Amino acid sequence: MEDLAQAAIEAALKIGASFADVRIENTTTIIIEINDGITKQSIASRMKGAGIRAFIDGAWAFAQTTDLTSKGMRSTGQSVAKLALATHERVEENFQMDGPTFEGKFKMSPKKSFDSVSIEDKMNLVMMIDDQARDFDKRIVSTRSIYGELWSELIIANSLGTNVSIQNSVPRIISVPTAKEGSNRQRMQKSVGLRGGFEEMETDDAQNIGTTAAKLAIDLLSSEVAKGGIYDVVMDPILNGVLTHEAFGHAAEADNWPAHSTVLEDKIGECVGPDFLSISDDPLLPGKRGSYEYDWEGTKSRKRELVRDGILNELLHSLETSSRLDMEPNGSARSQSFMHPPLPRMSNTFMEPKDWQFDELIEDTKSGILLCSFNYGYTQPAKGQFMFQASHGYLIENGEKGQMVRDVSLAGNILEVLPKIDAIGKDFELDAGTCGKGGQSIPTMTGGPHARIRGVPVGGM
Amino acid sequence: MSEQLIEIAERAVKMAEKLGANQAEAYVGQSSSFVIDVENSSIKSAEEQRDAGIGIRIISDKKIGFAYVTTLYKDDIKEAVSRSFDLAKASIPDPEFVSLPSVSSSYPDVKGLFDSKIKELSSDEAADFVIRVIDASKETLEGRDYAIEGGIQTASSMSAVVNSLGVAKSAKKTSITLYSLPIVKEGEDQTTSYEYQISRKLSDVDPEWVGENAALLTLKNLGPKTIDGGEMPVVFAPLGAGAILGRGFAGAVSAEEVQRGRSYISDAFGDKIASDIINITDDALLHAGIGSRSFDGEGHPAQRTSIIEYGVLKNLLHNSYTANKDDVRNTGNASRPSYSGLPSISTSNFVLAPGKGTLDDLVSEIDRGVLCNRTGDRPNMTTGDLSAMLLEGFYIENGEIQHPLKNTLVGINMRDLLQRIHRVGEDTRITFSMVTPSFVIDNATVTSG
Numbered sequence: 001m002e003d004l005a006q007a008a009i010e011a012a013l014k015i016g017a018s019f020a021d022v023r024i025e026n027t028t029t030i031i032i033e034i035n036d037g038i039t040k041q042s043i044a045s046r047m048k049g050a051g052i053r054a055f056i057d058g059a060w061a062f063a064q065t066t067d068l069t070s071k072g073m074r075s076t077g078q079s080v081a082k083l084a085l086a087t088h089e090r091v092e093e094n095f096q097m098d099g100p101t102f103e104g105k106f107k108m109s110p111k112k113s114f115d116s117v118s119i120e121d122k123m124n125l126v127m128m129i130d131d132q133a134r135d136f137d138k139r140i141v142s143t144r145s146i147y148g149e150l151w152s153e154l155i156i157a158n159s160l161g162t163n164v165s166i167q168n169s170v171p172r173i174i175s176v177p178t179a180k181e182g183s184n185r186q187r188m189q190k191s192v193g194l195r196g197g198f199e200e201m202e203t204d205d206a207q208n209i210g211t212t213a214a215k216l217a218i219d220l221l222s223s224e225v226a227k228g229g230i231y232d233v234v235m236d237p238i239l240n241g242v243l244t245h246e247a248f249g250h251a252a253e254a255d256n257w258p259a260h261s262t263v264l265e266d267k268i269g270e271c272v273g274p275d276f277l278s279i280s281d282d283p284l285l286p287g288k289r290g291s292y293e294y295d296w297e298g299t300k301s302r303k304r305e306l307v308r309d310g311i312l313n314e315l316l317h318s319l320e321t322s323s324r325l326d327m328e329p330n331g332s333a334r335s336q337s338f339m340h341p342p343l344p345r346m347s348n349t350f351m352e353p354k355d356w357q358f359d360e361l362i363e364d365t366k367s368g369i370l371l372c373s374f375n376y377g378y379t380q381p382a383k384g385q386f387m388f389q390a391s392h393g394y395l396i397e398n399g400e401k402g403q404m405v406r407d408v409s410l411a412g413n414i415l416e417v418l419p420k421i422d423a424i425g426k427d428f429e430l431d432a433g434t435c436g437k438g439g440q441s442i443p444t445m446t447g448g449p450h451a452r453i454r455g456v457p458v459g460g461m
Numbered sequence: 462m463s464e465q466l467i468e469i470a471e472r473a474v475k476m477a478e479k480l481g482a483n484q485a486e487a488y489v490g491q492s493s494s495f496v497i498d499v500e501n502s503s504i505k506s507a508e509e510q511r512d513a514g515i516g517i518r519i520i521s522d523k524k525i526g527f528a529y530v531t532t533l534y535k536d537d538i539k540e541a542v543s544r545s546f547d548l549a550k551a552s553i554p555d556p557e558f559v560s561l562p563s564v565s566s567s568y569p570d571v572k573g574l575f576d577s578k579i580k581e582l583s584s585d586e587a588a589d590f591v592i593r594v595i596d597a598s599k600e601t602l603e604g605r606d607y608a609i610e611g612g613i614q615t616a617s618s619m620s621a622v623v624n625s626l627g628v629a630k631s632a633k634k635t636s637i638t639l640y641s642l643p644i645v646k647e648g649e650d651q652t653t654s655y656e657y658q659i660s661r662k663l664s665d666v667d668p669e670w671v672g673e674n675a676a677l678l679t680l681k682n683l684g685p686k687t688i689d690g691g692e693m694p695v696v697f698a699p700l701g702a703g704a705i706l707g708r709g710f711a712g713a714v715s716a717e718e719v720q721r722g723r724s725y726i727s728d729a730f731g732d733k734i735a736s737d738i739i740n741i742t743d744d745a746l747l748h749a750g751i752g753s754r755s756f757d758g759e760g761h762p763a764q765r766t767s768i769i770e771y772g773v774l775k776n777l778l779h780n781s782y783t784a785n786k787d788d789v790r791n792t793g794n795a796s797r798p799s800y801s802g803l804p805s806i807s808t809s810n811f812v813l814a815p816g817k818g819t820l821d822d823l824v825s826e827i828d829r830g831v832l833c834n835r836t837g838d839r840p841n842m843t844t845g846d847l848s849a850m851l852l853e854g855f856y857i858e859n860g861e862i863q864h865p866l867k868n869t870l871v872g873i874n875m876r877d878l879l880q881r882i883h884r885v886g887e888d889t890r891i892t893f894s895m896v897t898p899s900f901v902i903d904n905a906t907v908t909s910g
Contacts, residue, residue, distance in 0.1 A: 030548075035721065039552035041803050044528040044544040046537065060506035066513070066532040083507050083584065090588055092503035119551040127553065142721045178723055178843060187723065187843040225846060228690060228872050228908035259500045260608035261644050263651055339512065339531075378837045380852065382644045382653040383682070385867065387838070387850035407841045409848035411868045457687075457910035459848035459870030 001165075005157035007070045008052050011077030013159055016085055017054035019097040020077065021158035023296060024050045024068065025338040030114070032122055033146045034130045039123070040144075051338040054081040058095050059088035062341045093258075099319040099329050101161035102300050106293040108167040110197025114149045117198045122147055125173070125201055132210030133177040137218050141185075142178040145210065147171070147201070150443075154296070158319075162298035170195050170289050170443055172432060173206050175213035179221050186220035186406070188213050188391065190373075193289045193432025193443070200287070216373075219404060220392060226405040228460030232368035233410065234361055234396065234452045237429035241446025242374045242388045243453075244279055245349050245435070247414050251381035252306050252314075253332075253344040253437075254321035263384035263415055267312045273418035276354055279307040281316060283331065283347035289432045290347040290444040294331065297342055301331030307418075316344045336440035343438055351448030354424035358450050361423055363399040369458060370394045370401060371408055384414040409459035417453060425449035463631035466491060466621035469515065469533055474625050476542045477519050482549070484520040484561050485625045486759070489513075489533070490799035492618035495584060497591050499611040502599060504588060516800040519545045520561070524552040529801050559785035562761040564627040569762060573749030578663040579635040580617040587613050590639060590668050597672025598641045602680075611641040611675075620799070628760035636661055636751070639668055641675035647683055652865075654678035654853060659893060661749045678834075678853070685867035687909040688856050694830035695871055696823050696857065696901045699888055701833035703895035706741075706813060708839035709847060709875050711895075714768055714776075715794075715806040716783035718842065725845030725875060726774065733772045735879035738816060741769040743778060744896075745793060745809035752809040752894035758797035759804050766792045768811075780806050812896040816885030820899045823886050825860040831907055832857055833871065845875035869909040878902055 005022040012020035027047040033040045049066040050073060061083035065076040130145040152168040172193035179186050190213035192206040200206065235243060256262035264272070282303040283292050295301050297319050304314050315321070318333035321344055333342035362370065370393055377388025389409045395402045430447035470487035477485035496508040515538055516529035526549030528541040591613045598609050614637070621631040640657035656675035658666050697705060718724035726734055735741075745763035747753045754763045759781050767775045779787070780795035783806065795804035824832060832855040840847035854866040873881075886899035 032548075034553065037553065038555045038557075039525060040555075042526050042548040042552050043803065044526075044541070044548055045801065046528075046530045046541065046544075048537070049531055058505070061508070062506065063509040064511070066534075079509070083509060086584055087497075087504060087507045087588075090504040090592070093501065093505075119547060123551050123553070142723055144721075178721075180722065183728065185722065185725070185727070185843050187841070228870065228906045230908075230910040259610060259644075260646075261610065261653075339510065341506075341508070375841070376839075380653065382642075383651065385850070385852065387870070389838075389848060407844065407846045407848060409838075409850065409870055409872075411850045411870050413868060416868075455910070457690075457868050457870060457908050459850075459872045459906075459908050461846060461848075461872045461874060461906055 001155050002157065002163060004068060004070060004073045005155055008073040008077035009157060009159050011074040012054040012081040015078055015081035017056055017081040019055040019159050020053060021297060022050055022052050023338050024155040025152065027150065027152040029150045030122065031146065031148045032126050034126045035144050036142060037130060047337050049338045051341065052076050052080050053341055054084040055097055056084045056088045058091045058093050059084050061087055064339050095324050097319060098323050099160060102294065102298050103163050104294065106166045108169045110169050110199065112198040114151050114198060129173060129175050129210040133175050133214040136211055136214035139179045139181050139218060139221065140177045140214050141180040144176040146174040156296065156298035158298060164294045164298040166294050168292065169197055171198060171200050173201055173209055175210045177214045177217045179217040181221045184221055186217055188217035188220060191432050195287050195289055195291050220406055223392060223404040223406040226408045226458065226460040229458060230455055231458045232365055232452065232454050233456055233458065234365055234368060234370045234450060236372040236450055237427065237447045238373050238431040239371050239390050240351055240448040240451050241349065241431055242377050244351050244448055245346060245446040246377040246379045246388050247386045247412065247417055248279055249281065249346045249349045250379050251414050252316055254315035254317045254325060255344050256381055257321065258324050261382040263381065264312060270312060271310050272307060272312045273310045274421060275310040276424060277307060277310050277418065277421055278305065278352040280305055280352055281346050281349045285348050288348045288430060288445050292347065295333045296335045297333040299329050299331040299333065304330050316346060318342055318344045334442050336442055340440045345437065345442055346435060346444055348430060348445040350430060350446065351424065351451060353426050353428045353449040356423050356425045358425055358427060361425055361450055361452060362396055362401055365396050365452060366399050368396040370396055386414060387411040410456055412456055417456065420453045420455060421451055422454050423452040425451060463619055463621060463633065466619060467623060467629050467631050470621050470623035473515060473517050473538055473542055474623050476539065477517060477546065478625055480546045482519045482521050482546065486518040486561055487623050488516045488797065488800050489621045490618065492616060494614060494616035495587055496614045497587055497612055499591060499595055499609060502595060502609040504591060507584060514800040515541065517542050517545045518803065519549045521549045523554040523556060523558045524549045525555065525558065526552060527803050557786045558782065561624045561626055562628060562759050562781045562791065565762045568755045569746055571746050571753050571755045574634045574661050574753060576635045576662045579615050579637050582615050587615060593668035594639050594641050594672040597669040598643050598676040601673050601676035602643060602645065606646040607643050609641060609643045614638045622760040624760060630756050630760045632755060634661065637663060637666055639666055639671050641672050643676050643679045645679050645683065650683055652679060652682040654682050659751060682853060682865045685865040687868055688866065690908045692904055693907055694827055694901060694903050695905045696827060696830065696832045696899060698820055698832060698834045698899050699890035699897050700835050700892055702897040702900050703892040704836050706897060707811065707895045711808045711811050712842055714778055716777040716779045716787065717806050719777055720783060720786060723843055725843060729774055732774055734774045735769050735772040736882050737772050738885055739769050739772050739879065739882055740814035742767050742812045743808050744812050747810045750810040751891065754809060757793040758795040761791050761793045761795065763793040763809060778806050778808065780804055808894050810894055810896050813898060815887045815889050815898045818886050820886060820888050823884055823899055823901050824857055824862060827857045827860060830857045831855065831866065832862060840875045847875055847878065848872045866909065869907065871905050871907055873905040
């Protein structure tokens, strides 16, 4: 396989490329979805192929092939280099690619590899979770339970001399029950997603995810619609992670700098939040869904301290952005698969914990809203606008947690919202997620402690 | 070439039958696309994508398995067929599964979906299109501090679906997409907007319009403010209207969501769920439509289906499974992400029938309200609750647009939204599979701060 990568790289250099890299992938996935006790879908996939990039003086070209023979690799290497040459005539900004080289192999050795567990056992897990949610309460009228696993082997090489092979293994279990009482219908989604083998599905959290989700769905039946307005908001760890990811992380992806597409452009080394605020992105956390040892360009990964003590300290880099901005590469380039070129992305992103106890935080807030868990979120870093939606929350009245509310949205501006954070808890939790950018989805985690933001607009009906 | 795809699919179906499948279906997809990206107002990269693969669905004793592979090599297909069969064997039988679609006597002829000029467009010609887009944006932004993102994507694809009941259909399509996304700075203020065109025919795109309009839209977003919130009317411009109906309503009329009690309109079949002036059709037969097709993802004939007539819910969107389950006519709305997934249900072209008046006319009728040009939000599909950020919104007073908005949300339940549409404009715009004019709802909760 390493020889195939070299064949493509050499062919591209011969045509005139000044830099070339290759990712050869062999990935298998299984998804099993059970709805109301019946297999709704069971899907197996194999993704096998190579993605090749060539670069000449500021111009990139990318192509992929599933012809994994030396002839096929050479021919794709040549055509991608020719495309880079043609593109080169049109580019205006010249730069060179540079960076450290890495050689290494990372092997995953999970206790229970996916292929050592039978399909029947995986089906039984999903069935158990589906039954669990349905059996929790008569008012659970529809259940949806999904198991997903991804096993991936990747070889990465570039013309600077990097030669890395990595493995990844991520399982996930999701429960989505619907509860109904009269005409009131509520749905909840909960999941456990980690990095490792099937043993990660045998923890208490994973084995009880159906009950956890069903309980929340039943609770939601007695929730009320929140009244829109300006609130002091306490975020739970999951929602805090979404804020950190949407309202900050995306804007710190370094490809925004050459493109002038982030409101953080002039803020490097400057204050973006209170001095007790630190935001990190750490791909080296053991066993987490967003973790990896080498990124999709073969760069060794490390923890990124995006915000340290309120100061914008570091960006998320690919080799291109670290070359262009003359900064240290930190292994943040990721691709969905061999079919996509790598982009600067997040891994496990979180707010660092501080010193508030949760109870004190609620008591101190007096009047406000506690927002929990999340439905979805999005952002536009060029404008700084973001929004995300909590799946549920609780009004805080007289310093106590009160009435449950649902589907609460929060909108804001990146530069305005971080300075409004005035209290950060000492607890910590990460939640599994999937992040989308440029049409590519990748596994991530987000989280942090409970934290409070003062005076932000919260949408209601 | 399409015969070749059908042959590959037929061979896979035979393999599955040999293993013991009661029914089998193979979907082969092959596409080539070309992409050029613009960064900081200049071309930066080109991408050539050639994708070909096959997905195999196997039914054995009402148990269903599916596997796909990203190549069309014999050994890989063989492995996928056997993995699909293994999954089927391990599955829990679905008593409500009746059958894959059988072959139909006639399939509609839908024209304008393939343009050889797109297929044959050279990389140089594609680059020229992008440069025209960017130049038009630049001209409009002359003298300002800006950076433009943009690009072109051309795609040419072929697909074949074959099943063991005799369905064997293939189709080819082309598309071209152009876009410009300028970012403009003015003092401390930085904003953005975008414009795009997607078409199945090369001669339909207008690079200068895309470039100029993107720049004009961006300039309009400078200097956003918050307002005092409250109850007020909301005007949805065509892109906002398309987003709300596409994400917020199309999924609610999927028969699958309704059958499982997960849709907010579950108990409303045959009821008046929208105001009298609402007529919505799912029309797969539109000439050159982005969602148009002769047959759906399972090889069933596509059609035109009335969804709402004068506010009354008339039909749901079905694939073979949901139609068999309810014992109703299959509307041919099975859709799949090429070869890499099982058919689900989605719209073809979702058309809100136009009324009268331009967007300016609709705005001029508002004393105090907001205009939603774009939003990225979707409602909770089970409750219908929608809390939408105005990704591009404007404040209206005395019939005129006053200023852009920031940090502003509109809250309303989708059931109320549908009932409260009291004006529909005539300014229909096609946004992918949504074909929508502007509309106005008389009241929603606006929060801003």
